[in-house]
Amino acid sequence: MQKLKVWFASSEVEPFAKTGGLADVAGSLPKALKELGVDIRVVMPKYGQIAKEFVSQMEFLGSCEVELSWRKQYCGIFKLEYGGVTFYFLDNEYYFFRESLYGLYEDGERFSFFCRAILDVLPIIDFKPDIIHLNDWQTGMVSLLLDAQYRSMGSGFYKRIHTLFTIHNLKYQGVFHKNILGDLLGLDWKCFNVDGVEFFDQINFLKAGLSYSSTLSTVSRTYAEEIKYDFYGEQLQDLIRRRSGDMYGIVNGIDCQVNDPRTDTRLYANYDIDDLSGKYENKRMLQRDLGLDVTNEVPIVSIVSRLVDQKGLDLVEYLFHELIGIGIQFVVLGTGDKRYEDFFSYAQGVYPGKVSANIKYDATLAQRIYAGSDMYLMPSLYEPCGLSQLFSMRYGTVPIVRETGGLKDTVIPYNKFTKEGTGFSFANYNAHEMKDAIARAVEVYKNKEDWRALIKTCMSQDFSWQHSAREYKALYEDMLRRFN
Numbered sequence: 060m061q062k063l064k065v066w067f068a069s070s071e072v073e074p075f076a077k078t079g080g081l082a083d084v085a086g087s088l089p090k091a092l093k094e095l096g097v098d099i100r101v102v103m104p105k106y107g108q109i110a111k112e113f114v115s116q117m118e119f120l121g122s123c124e125v126e127l128s129w130r131k132q133y134c135g136i137f138k139l140e141y142g143g144v145t146f147y148f149l150d151n152e153y154y155f156f157r158e159s160l161y162g163l164y165e166d167g168e169r170f171s172f173f174c175r176a177i178l179d180v181l182p183i184i185d186f187k188p189d190i191i192h193l194n195d196w197q198t199g200m201v202s203l204l205l206d207a208q209y210r211s212m213g214s215g216f217y218k219r220i221h222t223l224f225t226i227h228n229l230k231y232q233g234v235f236h237k238n239i240l241g242d243l244l245g246l247d248w249k250c251f252n253v254d255g256v257e258f259f260d261q262i263n264f265l266k267a268g269l270s271y272s273s274t275l276s277t278v279s280r281t282y283a284e285e286i287k288y289d290f291y292g293e294q295l296q297d298l299i300r301r302r303s304g305d306m307y308g309i310v311n312g313i314d315c316q317v318n319d320p321r322t323d324t325r326l327y328a329n330y331d332i333d334d335l336s337g338k339y340e341n342k343r344m345l346q347r348d349l350g351l352d353v354t355n356e357v358p359i360v361s362i363v364s365r366l367v368d369q370k371g372l373d374l375v376e377y378l379f380h381e382l383i384g385i386g387i388q389f390v391v392l393g394t395g396d397k398r399y400e401d402f403f404s405y406a407q408g409v410y411p412g413k414v415s416a417n418i419k420y421d422a423t424l425a426q427r428i429y430a431g432s433d434m435y436l437m438p439s440l441y442e443p444c445g446l447s448q449l450f451s452m453r454y455g456t457v458p459i460v461r462e463t464g465g466l467k468d469t470v471i472p473y474n475k476f477t478k479e480g481t482g483f484s485f486a487n488y489n490a491h492e493m494k495d496a497i498a499r500a501v502e503v504y505k506n507k508e509d510w511r512a513l514i515k516t517c518m519s520q521d522f523s524w525q526h527s528a529r530e531y532k533a534l535y536e537d538m539l540r541r542f543n
């Protein structure tokens with residue numbers, strides 16, 4: 060049988076450019092699929108943020124002109140082999156040499172360019188995929204372009220290419236003024252209706268992905284169910300319900316080679332499940348570096364996250380003084396809404412030696428926090444999958460989560476009688492329920508033997524991509540059977 064060919068499109072990929080979990084997935088899932096024999100290639104924008112060490116190794120393959128209605132825009136194509144996977148970078152400095160990856164006034168134009176370029180470069184690099192795997196709104200328009208224009212092109216090149224659209228976060232949809240439909244995407248108004256891309260009289264990129272891709276998926280089973288309901292559906296629940304027969308929930312994995320406490324060079328000390336002394340050393344060093352009291356008497360509860368409402372930070376803010384009163388140290392690393400940045404900075408001032416607020420993006424510190432903490436807090440309002448709880452467990456840090464989305468699917472509630480489970484959880488979005496879960500964790504922490512056993516249970520879980528990559532491969536194969 061011929062190798063399955065997949066063109067994996069993502070607007071961010073670790074280690075090249077990252078704002079959140081999508082980059083982690085795009086950096087690690089293709090590697091796992093490659094190991095399963097899939098000919099998978101990854102495409103992303105060539106941002107100005109990509110480190111020089113990578114840029115200097117890229118090979119220039121050529122260029123093309125991408126048509127955005129009346130504009131013709133240059134698109135350079137670069138290639139880099141990294142970790143056994145081939146990555147393609149689409150270059151246009153006007154669009155991608157910006158101060159941030161997203162959140163800019165012309166995002167509609169920037170990602171219209173990206174979507175069209177994802178398709179245009181294929182004949183140039185001589186790669187005809189069976190499936191284009193799209194991820195989040197930044198790539199959603201590809202399915203519509205394929206349907207409306209590319210599939211019927213005389214060459215027949217695009218005729219048999221099918222699309223899988225994966226939702227990593229339904230909240231971010233890429234909604235822009237309707238004028239871009241004709242003026243940038245060069246599309247006909249007939250797709251501007253409630254079953255197409257129209258969304259409250261605007262254009263919605265994510266909705267294009269949901270409406271026009273042959274198959275849909277999201278990053279956990281529970282989230283795949285939740286988004287059918289008004290509370291989680293972000294005003295797309297009707298469409299999602301309608302397409303639920305085509306929707307799959309496949310939980311994310313993590314790269315267990317890069318994230319290995321035995322070898323991770325970012326840590327202060329390495330350790331493994333049989334010898335946790337390095338973990339305690341990480342805790343001491345973290346406390347020292349962050350200006351916390353150096354002690355093992357109290358647990359460190361930490362958060363590494365975008366500081367936005369989704370992450371349940373209002374619950375933390377609401378009861379913060381009571382949480383510290385339980386007898387914990389608190390560490391946060393993140394950037395985001397000013398409200399939370401200011402609150403955590405203020406809390407550090409109020410509780411010297413007990414609270415450390417690190418308002419920045421710092422991949423090394425993130426890793427040291429995963430390793431040096433005792434508990435990891437994720438009280439999310441919603442969480443498609445969540446990766447931080449997986450990283451924390453991998454490093455023997457016990458998660459405390461709200462039972463939603465992927466958090467519900469990946470953390471098994473601890474049973475103090477049977478001593479089974481991998482973490483502590485609470486059901487309702489309620490600050491006191493969260494406090495209760497933290498208090499339960501602190502009680503177990505006080506029994507050193509039970510706590511050590513719990514750490515080991517967390518570390519022995521398998522969060523590698525092995526299983527989920529197989530599910531993706533099976534889904535790709537199923538798509539080919541159904542649509543060819």
Ligand code: ADP
Pocket residue numbers: 078079080081083363364365392393394419420421422425444445446447448
């Ligand atoms: P989301 O995708 O919603 O942001 P995830 O838990 O899926 O949440 O993934 C977040 C990823 O981003 C994790 O790899 C986490 O370690 C990383 N991260 C978030 N904020 C920071 C930060 N300030 N510094 C370093 N890494 C961060």
